[in-house]
Amino acid sequence: MTAALWRYTPLFLIAAAWEGAIRAGLMDSSLLPPFSEVMAALGRLVVDPELYRHAAASLMREVAGFGLAVIVGIALGIVMAWYVPVRILVNPLVRCIYPMPKSALIPVMIMWLGLGHLAKIGLIFLGCLLPVIVSAFNAARGVDTVLIWSAQAAGATRRQILTEIVLPASLPEILAGVRTSLALSFVLLVSSEFLMAREGLGYMIAFLGEGGVYDAMFAAVLLVTGIGFAADRAYLAVARRLLVWRE
Amino acid sequence: MADASAAGAGGIRIANVGHTYRPPRGRPVTALEEVSLEVAENEFLALLGPSGCGKSTLLYLIGGFLPIESGGISVGGTPVAAPGPDRGVVFQHFALFPWKTVRENVLYGLEKQRLPKAEREARAAAFIEMVHLDGFEDSYPSQLSGGMKQRVAIARTLAMDPGTLLMDEPFGALDAQTRSLMHEELLAILKRTAKTVVFVTHDVQEAVLLADRVAVMTARPGRIKTVVDVADVGGAADAIRDPRFVEKVDFLWGQVRDEALAAQKGGAG
Numbered sequence: 001m002t003a004a005l006w007r008y009t010p011l012f013l014i015a016a017a018w019e020g021a022i023r024a025g026l027m028d029s030s031l032l033p034p035f036s037e038v039m040a041a042l043g044r045l046v047v048d049p050e051l052y053r054h055a056a057a058s059l060m061r062e063v064a065g066f067g068l069a070v071i072v073g074i075a076l077g078i079v080m081a082w083y084v085p086v087r088i089l090v091n092p093l094v095r096c097i098y099p100m101p102k103s104a105l106i107p108v109m110i111m112w113l114g115l116g117h118l119a120k121i122g123l124i125f126l127g128c129l130l131p132v133i134v135s136a137f138n139a140a141r142g143v144d145t146v147l148i149w150s151a152q153a154a155g156a157t158r159r160q161i162l163t164e165i166v167l168p169a170s171l172p173e174i175l176a177g178v179r180t181s182l183a184l185s186f187v188l189l190v191s192s193e194f195l196m197a198r199e200g201l202g203y204m205i206a207f208l209g210e211g212g213v214y215d216a217m218f219a220a221v222l223l224v225t226g227i228g229f230a231a232d233r234a235y236l237a238v239a240r241r242l243l244v245w246r247e
Numbered sequence: 248m249a250d251a252s253a254a255g256a257g258g259i260r261i262a263n264v265g266h267t268y269r270p271p272r273g274r275p276v277t278a279l280e281e282v283s284l285e286v287a288e289n290e291f292l293a294l295l296g297p298s299g300c301g302k303s304t305l306l307y308l309i310g311g312f313l314p315i316e317s318g319g320i321s322v323g324g325t326p327v328a329a330p331g332p333d334r335g336v337v338f339q340h341f342a343l344f345p346w347k348t349v350r351e352n353v354l355y356g357l358e359k360q361r362l363p364k365a366e367r368e369a370r371a372a373a374f375i376e377m378v379h380l381d382g383f384e385d386s387y388p389s390q391l392s393g394g395m396k397q398r399v400a401i402a403r404t405l406a407m408d409p410g411t412l413l414m415d416e417p418f419g420a421l422d423a424q425t426r427s428l429m430h431e432e433l434l435a436i437l438k439r440t441a442k443t444v445v446f447v448t449h450d451v452q453e454a455v456l457l458a459d460r461v462a463v464m465t466a467r468p469g470r471i472k473t474v475v476d477v478a479d480v481g482g483a484a485d486a487i488r489d490p491r492f493v494e495k496v497d498f499l500w501g502q503v504r505d506e507a508l509a510a511q512k513g514g515a516g
């Protein structure tokens with residue numbers, strides 16, 4: 001516990017510097033409200049039912065878009081590695097879409113899917129799909145042939161080899177790709193909500209900013225940052241669980 | 248044991264088999280050329296030869312893991328087309344599933360054989376005990392030493408009770424004492440349930456001790472150089488002092504050394 005506190009010392013220092021700089025008049029408080037005021041605003045925010053309405057909307061989009069991307073991405077990546085026709089069909093698409101900045105898709109998504117949940121889910125899904133596909137594909141191609149032989153000699157069918165051998169053998173690399181996607185999903189979620197939403201945490205930040213309620217806006221930014229951080233920590237804990245067999 | 252010249256219906260028949268590796272980058276490597284060999288049903292054949300001569304490759308071909316490009320292989324009268332549980336393999340580098348515990352590794356093949364659960368569990372436990380790994384059932388391969396992993400691989404394959412056993416230096420990572428114990432266990436198992444065995448080793452003594460016949464391969468591209476009948480010697484731990492045993496070991500040593508020297512000379516090219 002104390003070790004964890006020490007680890008975050010730099011954060012406390014930044015908070016202190018932030019507060020000090022404004023108190024000392026080094027920084028304009030209309031551009032950056034003092035840390036203490038932001039904290040007070042955060043206190044008000046977390047008891048405001050509005051927050052939970054926005055958070056629920058964001059959560060729904062995040063879970064749907066990211067969850068779908070993980071499931072589809074792993075399946076597609078492994079199938080691509082295993083079945084040549086699928087690879088020939090999908091690989092060029094993946095190569096073209098991979099380097100594309102996914103936020104460029106926001107207007108397209110609005111045009112196709114409107115301003116509701118679907119556009120954000122679609123954006124997160126597309127953005128997160130690619131890193132997952134690529135990691136699953138590379139991992140599945142790199143599986144030690146002898147492991148597959150070993151399963152074949154035991155009498156495993158082709159499908160069993162995919163689910164019982166290729167998938168677990170690829171897991172370490174897949175989990176790394178999924179982590180990249182997790183971070184990306186938050187970026188896409190919040191930025192899409194800035195531009196095209198009537199609810200959601202990103203919308204809330206934009207709304208508070210336009211209304212000039214800066215302390216609450218900064219509080220919301222800190223909150224979103226905290227959620228992203230917590231999600232990453234939780235993800236790492238789950239991943240470590242899944243990979244206990246590695247040493 | 249079985250007579251070498253009469254490769255029975257259950258034996259392995261290898262006729263004029265060659266194999267060339269064609270890596271996507273780099274030039275093709277001819278690993279085997281015109282290999283012909285017969286292993287009688289329930290015969291124990293040891294395979295000796297210098298490193299890189301194609302011993303593993305030959306085992307992979309019998310196992311059905313590599314496509315047979317030239318010549319033919321049949322096991323039990325059926326041409327080899329694909330891997331199958333009738334041929335149990337102990338791979339040179341163990342090939343354990345790293346995400347499965349020792350017990351789960353041993354159980355994997357038994358589950359595929361659809362044995363009743365109680366019997367699977369009992370059989371897995373018995374073979375884990377046979378390789379002296381009781382107490383490590385719940386360990387992952389990453390937590391085991393090389394020799395321990397090798398013993399898991401042996402237990403996993405033997406538990407499936409295949410009619411044909413293909414073993415690639417199965418005792419190579421073991422210390423002398425454990426190796427000698429494993430020799431006894433293996434011979435005891437073969438006495439109980441007869442099997443056709445192809446056993447790759449670098450250890451000439453081990454070959455003469457365990458095998459009915461010993462085949463020596465040439466340097467790459469591997470062919471069969473000589474086959475020596477050693478059924479009349481070995482089999483017991485004190486056999487190594489038998490002068491006839493020593494004589495066969497010496498002879499085979501000479502054969503293998505010649506090829507190892509040839510491999511060194513040719514190795515540069």
Ligand SMILES: Nc1ncnc2c1ncn2[C@@H]1O[C@H](COP(=O)(O)OP(=O)(O)OP(=O)(O)O)[C@@H](O)[C@H]1O
Nearest residue numbers: 268270276278297298299300301302303304305467
């Ligand atoms: N996947 C591969 N791609 C290309 N060449 C290969 C491949 N596997 C083996 N070879 C080549 O084929 C030859 C025979 O290899 P193999 O593994 O069968 O030898 P070995 O007799 O088992 O050697 P060792 O005693 O060292 O295990 C080697 O010279 C090697 O260079």
Ligand SMILES: [Mg+2]
Nearest residue numbers: 302303339415
């Ligand atoms: Mg080998």
